[in-house]
Amino acid sequence: MKIGKNAITVLERRYLIKDENGEVVETVDELFDRVAGAIAGADSLYNTDADRQALAEEFRELMTSLEFLPNSPTLMNAGRPLGQLSACFVLPVEDSMEAIFEAIKQAALIHKSGGGTGFSFSRLRASGSTVKTTGGVASGPVSFMRVFNMATEAVKQGGTRRGANMGILRVDHPDILAFIDCKKNNADITNFNISVGITEEFMEAAIAGRDYALYDPRTRQEVGRLNAKEVFDRIVDGAWRNGEPGIIFLDRLNRDNVVPGQGQIESTNPCGEQPLLPYESCNLGSINLVTVLRRMDDGSFVIDYDKLGRIVKLAVHFLDNVIDVNKYPLEIIDKTTKATRKIGLGVMGWADMLLRMGIPYNSEAAVELAGRVMGFITETGRQESRELARARGSFPLFAESIYADGEPLRNATVTTIAPTGTLSILAGCSSGVEPVFAFAYIRNVMDGTEMIEVNPVLKEVLTERGLYSDELMKKVIEAGSLQHIDEIPDDIKRVFVCSHDISPLYHVKMQAAFQQHTDNAVSKTVNFTHDATREDVAEVYLQAYRLGCKGVTIYRDGSRDSQVLNIGHVK
Ligand code: ADP
Known part of the structure; x- marks a missing residue:
């Protein structure tokens, strides 16, 4: 399993089953078995011959390879008495x-x-x-x-x-x-x-x-x-x-x-990415884009679209099953949710993917790639939703939906871009479609010692060039960015841009590019430096309006008393 140290800590604290004394009584392996088994179970509703064991194995592999993770409630509650799986x-x-x-x-x-x-x-x-x-x-x-x-x-x-x-x-x-x-x-x-x-x-x-x-x-x-x-x-x-x-x-x-x-x-919903009708619920899941990169002989990275396509299809199948396995908190939510069967498949690790591909987040190339990747995901996700509709029936309100003239669909919506606040920690990648907030920072470990955490892609690139050192990382932490550090070569500076190196306009352009190819909405915070003016904020609101975003959330650095790293959403 590829799960890292920080992820294990989060899982132990919040996801693994505990007994009445608060002792953890589940291993990480058991968690993924529990979730995979419970979600695969839904297939027998439609096909009594379904090989649930084989499907459970596929779902388990999908999650433990960190290619895809369902939203937190599914990881916490699937296969358990509470059984509420939606975010x-x-x-x-x-x-x-x-x-x-x-x-x-x-x-x-x-x-x-x-x-x-x-x-x-x-x-x-x-x-x-x-x-x-x-x-x-x-x-x-x-x-x-x-x-x-x-x-x-x-x-x-x-x-x-x-x-x-x-x-x-x-x-x-x-x-x-x-x-x-x-x-x-x-x-x-x-x-x-x-x-x-x-x-x-x-x-x-x-x-x-x-x-x-x-x-x-x-x-x-x-x-x-x-x-x-x-x-x-x-x-x-x-x-x-x-x-x-x-x-x-x-x-x-x-x-x-x-x-x-x-x-x-x-x-x-709370972080803005999922518009819903009253009493609707939706379950989300996110693909870790870093896992679909293929390294070429010359060391460059390309996107393996075949692999991405396979992940999308299995993920849509997974999320559609979640709707049936879910135990809803109210009867009316059960009924309303099953009438449209909305799911929200999205991505995480977008910024890390760009770093590996050598594309600056604040470039037209990145904005264009965002459209291509998300367009592919939504299109492939819909194909799978159509296939599911052939086998299981379309969502019950299909005949009165805006899609009624086309081929049946199993799900009224397929894609949503979530913040992935916890999921990205589990997957060890950058969150959602946000840029990297800081390439290096100090983490206070429980015993009072401090540890330097460095973005894994930056560490790899600097190490390959023989430039990596703790001293250099301390400089990065102090400066908050790579842009003004002499030891860092220009080509690395160009690609390794963090939130504050990116102009608010590029934040909005990126959001708009994803929005254009997403059924629901996109969770994104537009970051401003502390000295930004009200006019700067107004300009971004107008841009978001002009570029077709469904909403905007902004945050000006240092403008709240206690600032957490991922300020855009609640934890
Ligand atoms: P995760 O990574 O834990 O799956 P996200 O950060 O992607 O979750 O958030 C997705 C959605 O989950 C949010 O928009 C919100 O609807 C819900 N959510 C997130 N955090 C909380 C919380 N503390 N309490 C309740 N719901 C939450």
Whole structure:
């Protein structure tokens, strides 16, 4: 097995089965056997002669070779009594006391099982509106978000993960200004990422400097007007201050809504990559791109598309099985999820792959390759989904879907790009489609000693050239980048660029390139240096809009009190 030391530590702490005294009672081998066996089991639902043993072996090999890993809940819970396997859920929040507290209860059940929840609060009446039964005054979406937040805090997810939420409010809700400012204080509403749900009408008004209308969510009557540019600037100001709020483009999410007859998509999961209908869930999985590189005789690396194709097909089969094996936290989620059978196959190790191929992340060549690789994955994934549809039937709502005129599909969506916060540690590669954050850093080991961690590709390249030394790495750590270190040759500097060496524009271009070939959305944080201005942030929001992204999350270095490495998402 190729699993590294850091990965074993993470597995022991959070994934391996423990007894009631907290002692680990499962080995890493047993974990992968457990997951592979449970997921292969679904094949017998469709074919009583299925060779489950052989399939389980293929799934096990797929994971232990680190070519593909399913999202954390699947690794933690498959083949165990809890059995909840999805990372992503969206719950509706209706405008009544019963419905609000019902949603809190539902979220608690999901958090307990390791999933993350997204909500739109746009249907809640504005603060100050009247409450018919009591004659009192409603407190509005933001005050209810605090209740959701407290509930999340209390359910510590059985000691594995703290819950994570996405909170969305439409830009035309009367409480929008309070929402934009609700995380101004870093200590507030900490279990939520928030995003303003933006419409294209709003964006056009902001660009033109026009007013736009606010609507009462209950009556749809216009109740006020704001200047779109001022609201846009306020969003930008918040993001510049501490990364919140992000924005999502609601019209774009709904343009890709596969079954519009089932209602509107109003929210995504916590990290933004998975738009879902109310009560839908989705399971994700990621291919480690480093494993599909082939070394040529001259030492260069090329992508082995045959191998990538085989991995994609087996991964789609795996994720489709997860839907059947999954034990859903609510009956209605079971039903809604199985009606569309969405899966989210994505990638990790993208930056490491570029390093090996000698292509700078901030280059047109990289942007072009992103489109080619992701286009191949989505196309091959769909082919497999069609084959599964032939054997198992299309997803039940296929006939009313936007694909109804084409060949049947087993899954309404096939691809999603997740952050892979934990998966990339297990696989020992760069996370998702993000650039490398730092090529070398100091890790504090538990016994108080410090260890230098170096990006494996950089270490290999420098060692091959006889340049590697701990001294040099200390310089890299101090400088935070390779760009101004004299001992490092220019050709290495050109390729080994980290997050802060890459202009925000290239971050957005890369996100857009992946988005163009992804059914769902792309998790990506656009990193800014500390001295970036509000205008820089505004420019990136506009670029993301122009380039067809479904949303944007930004982070300006040092703008939160406690900064974790992978700042873009909650852990
Ligand atoms: P992993 O690498 O653990 O599989 P990701 O970092 O790729 O997970 O995150 C994917 C999705 O999993 C997130 O968008 C969110 O929906 C869910 N998720 C991540 N972290 C948490 C958490 N602490 N609690 C609940 N859900 C989470």
